[in-house]
Amino acid sequence: MTRTASARATLGALAAVVGFLAFVEFTSGVLQGYYTPMLTDIARHLGIHDADVNWLEGAQLMLSALVVPAFAKLGDMIGHKRMLLVSTALTAAAALVLPFTDSFVVFLIGWALMGFYVVWLPLEIALIWSRSRSMEGRSVITARAAGMLVAALETGAILGALAGGALIDVLPLWVVLLIPALLIIVCFFVILFGVKESPELTGGRLDTVGIVLISLALIAFTGGLSLLRLPGGVTSFWSWGVVVIGILLVIPFARWELRHDDPVIDVRMFRSPALGPVFLTAGLFGVSVLGAQAPLSTFARTDPAVNGYGLGTTGFATSLIIGIYLIAMITGALLFPLIARLTAPRLTLMGASVLVGLGFLLFLPFHGTYLQVVTNMVIVGLGSGALVAALPAAAASAAPSTQTGVATGLTNSVKTVGGAIASCVFGIALLNGVVAGGAEGTAGSFSGYMTVWIVCGATALAAAVLLAFVPKQAFTDRIAEDVPVV
Numbered sequence: 001m002t003r004t005a006s007a008r009a010t011l012g013a014l015a016a017v018v019g020f021l022a023f024v025e026f027t028s029g030v031l032q033g034y035y036t037p038m039l040t041d042i043a044r045h046l047g048i049h050d051a052d053v054n055w056l057e058g059a060q061l062m063l064s065a066l067v068v069p070a071f072a073k074l075g076d077m078i079g080h081k082r083m084l085l086v087s088t089a090l091t092a093a094a095a096l097v098l099p100f101t102d103s104f105v106v107f108l109i110g111w112a113l114m115g116f117y118v119v120w121l122p123l124e125i126a127l128i129w130s131r132s133r134s135m136e137g138r139s140v141i142t143a144r145a146a147g148m149l150v151a152a153l154e155t156g157a158i159l160g161a162l163a164g165g166a167l168i169d170v171l172p173l174w175v176v177l178l179i180p181a182l183l184i185i186v187c188f189f190v191i192l193f194g195v196k197e198s199p200e201l202t203g204g205r206l207d208t209v210g211i212v213l214i215s216l217a218l219i220a221f222t223g224g225l226s227l228l229r230l231p232g233g234v235t236s237f238w239s240w241g242v243v244v245i246g247i248l249l250v251i252p253f254a255r256w257e258l259r260h261d262d263p264v265i266d267v268r269m270f271r272s273p274a275l276g277p278v279f280l281t282a283g284l285f286g287v288s289v290l291g292a293q294a295p296l297s298t299f300a301r302t303d304p305a306v307n308g309y310g311l312g313t314t315g316f317a318t319s320l321i322i323g324i325y326l327i328a329m330i331t332g333a334l335l336f337p338l339i340a341r342l343t344a345p346r347l348t349l350m351g352a353s354v355l356v357g358l359g360f361l362l363f364l365p366f367h368g369t370y371l372q373v374v375t376n377m378v379i380v381g382l383g384s385g386a387l388v389a390a391l392p393a394a395a396a397s398a399a400p401s402t403q404t405g406v407a408t409g410l411t412n413s414v415k416t417v418g419g420a421i422a423s424c425v426f427g428i429a430l431l432n433g434v435v436a437g438g439a440e441g442t443a444g445s446f447s448g449y450m451t452v453w454i455v456c457g458a459t460a461l462a463a464a465v466l467l468a469f470v471p472k473q474a475f476t477d478r479i480a481e482d483v484p485v486v
Contacts, residue, residue: 018145020194021124022152024084027187028120029156030163031091033326034180037165037319038173039294040301045173046104049431053294055229059112061290061420062222064119065413070211071119072126072409073264077206080127080405081197087116087123088188095181099174117184122412124149125392126405130198143337143345143393150333150389158326165319210264213253218417221246225424234428265410266403274398275407277466279414281353282391284463286415288356288456289384291422295430295452297322300373309446311370324374328381333389335382340390349390350467355383357460363453383460391415418459426452 035042039053048055067087075083090113097110128145160180167176224243233239257263269275300318302310313321332352340348359380366372392408399407430448 018128018148020190021127022149023190023194024088024120024124024187025149025153026156027183028117029153029158029326030160030180030183031095031114031117032153032160033157033319033322034160034164036293036297036322037161037316038168038176039297041168041173042107045102046107048104052427052431053298055226055427056108056111057290057294057419057423059108059226060115061416061423062115062218062226063112064115064416065218065222065420066215067116068119068122068409068413068416069214069265069406070206071116072122072405072413074206075123075126075198075409076403076405079197080123080130081191081195084120084123084127084191084195085188087119088184088191090116092181092184092188095184096178099177099181118412118416119409121149121153122392122408123405125396125408127195127198129396129404129408142396143340143390146389146393147333147337150385151330153388154326154330154333154385158323158330161319161322161326162316163319165314165316165322169314169316205262207257207260207262207264210253210257210260213249213256214265217246217249217253219246220249222417222420225420229424229427229431265406266400269399269403269407269410272398274470275395277470278391278394278398279410280466281349281387281463282411283414283418284459284466285353285356285384285387285391286418286420287422287459288360288380289388290416290419291426292360292452292456294423295426295449296377298430299367299449307446309367309449311373313370317370321370321374321377325377325381328378329385329388332382332385332387334385336386336390339386345390345394346467346470348386349394350464352383352386352390353460353464353467356380356387357383357457357464359383359457360453360460361457363457364450367449367453422455425455 039056042056043049043053071083071087094110094113094116097113098107101107101110125142125146129142163179164176167179220242224239224241224246227233227236227239227242230236230239254267257265257267270279297318299309300311300313300321303312304310305312311317332355336348336352339351359376359378362376362379363373366376391411395407395411396404426448429451430445
């Protein structure tokens with residue numbers, strides 16, 4: 001077989017894998033879009049305040065931050081497909097809990113355990129990077145594949161949001177909540193029979209001490225953030241003390257990892273001139289792409305006749321806003337490889353971050369009409385789509401060959417930590433503003449929503465500044481070979 005024929009055969013096999021993985025990301029998108037239009041309905045069903053919806057988001061983000069490092073490392077060691085199957089099975093089991101409970105605590109636990117799905121995209125990118133090892137232009141191929149996967153993800157999110165918004169208006173809540181659980185089960189069998197395992201496995205033993213140390217740090221940190229949201233939590237010494245303990249526990253974890261021959265997270269990657277700013281950007285991006293989802297949905301559903309702000313939309317009208325936003329994300333994800341090739345990946349990431357910041361800051365003067373909100377979300381979506389696709393692909397191309405799963409997983413871990421922090425801050429802002437501003441009913445406060453928009457805009461612009469310090473040729477095949485992790 002000639003080299004050309006061999007390359008075509010390899011590319012064809014990779015395309016088939018990407019096709020099956022696209023269905024996985026489609027399912028992931030459904031999970032991310034489906035529930036958003038009905039968050040207010042879920043809050044009423046569980047008998048909680050709109051601001052308390054952030055407990056669901058924060059709990060899921062906390063679990064996501066815990067599982068991604070371990071699952072990403074296990075993917076490198078024993079197989080990315082194998083860990084995809086495990087995480088999908090756990091996600092399906094958790095999703096089946098939601099339709100059959102009206103207990104906030106049980107619902108919260110099930111919702112949190114659904115967070116296993118966040119490891120899907122990092123594992124898929126690592127699998128594609130592994131399978132494209134013999135191809136020329138490996139970084140470009142991975143970036144294009146990432147764009148396709150994110151396009152599938154956002155397509156699923158669009159259809160999920162539209163379906164969720166339409167169904168919640170006509171069907172009982174338990175029936176509506178059962179549908180995504182069934183789709184996840186189908187997704188499991190698609191992975192089982194359609195996806196081949198990565199050819200490059202590192203083997204070795206799992207760094208259980210490192211996992212325990214980072215888990216304790218994350219549990220303490222995110223748990224402390226949760227305590228801050230309780231009545232009087234912001235002024236409580238114990239709440240802040242738990243947060244500080246979580247931060248301090250990172251020190252023994254880092255020291256252990258530096259001494260370990262095969263660490264669960266090679267902390268030296270954070271010192272890499274290419275990878276360090278990417279991880280920080282992911283954390284700042286998580287503030288808006290994860291932390292702002294629930295506030296944006298509840299703002300749209302808030303009745304302006306009662307509270308003086310909001311759009312007062314139905315579930316379906318809210319899903320249309322989300323759908324348009326996700327179409328913009330698809331566009332941004334698909335345009336990223338093209339624009340990056342014409343300019344540079346680093347400049348494209350900077351531009352995407354600026355778009356996210358601009359879109360959220362436009363909410364400050366323009367939030368009173370449906371058209372204004374949609375326009376702002378289109379701008380945010382273009383930048384967010386590019387970042388969702390680019391960050392794991394950029395991490396894969398800049399990471400050591402044996403750490404691709406860990407590197408791509410870290411973009412999600414750091415992103416979820418950023419989202420968890422934002423979820424806590426936004427929940428406090430929305431709830432405390434109600435007390436201060438005297439808003440009626442269960443709606444969040446207008447001052448709280450203003451806080452959300454300011455924080456999301458500022459963190460996105462900060463990410464653009466951070467990326468200015470990345471090497472000019474970062475995230476290309478050349479930089480993957482030339483820039484070591486020291």
